[in-house]
Amino acid sequence: xxxxxxxxxxxxxxxxxxxxxxxxxxxxxxxxxxxxFYCDADCFTEHCESAIQLLESHAxxxxxxx
Numbered sequence: 001x002x003x004x005x006x007x008x009x010x011x012x013x014x015x016x017x018x019x020x021x022x023x024x025x026x027x028x029x030x031x032x033x034x035x036x037f038y039c040d041a042d043c044f045t046e047h048c049e050s051a052i053q054l055l056e057s058h059a060x061x062x063x064x065x066x
Contacts, residue, residue, distance in 0.1 A: 002032040003044065011037075019043035 007027050015024040017039035029038040038044040 004030045004032060006030060017043050019047045 006029070010026050011024055015028075015037045016022065017024060017028075018036040019038055020043050022039050024037050024039060027040070029041060029044045030036070031038070031044070036047075038047065
């Protein structure tokens with residue numbers, strides 16, 4: 001995944017973390033592909049892990065249908 005780590009820059013518009021819904025401060029991550037903001041690397045990692053778990057669950061469900 002591609003992301004941008006931003007340090008010491010406050011956004012003009014008030015933004016919130018895509019994972020935990022906390023306000024974005026001066027330091028945050030922005031995913032390039034989706035343009036989502038994350039308050040820190042932990043939230044970004046947690047979001048990625050939950051997306052992988054969802055895809056794995058969906059793949060198992062589809063495999064059980066066949």
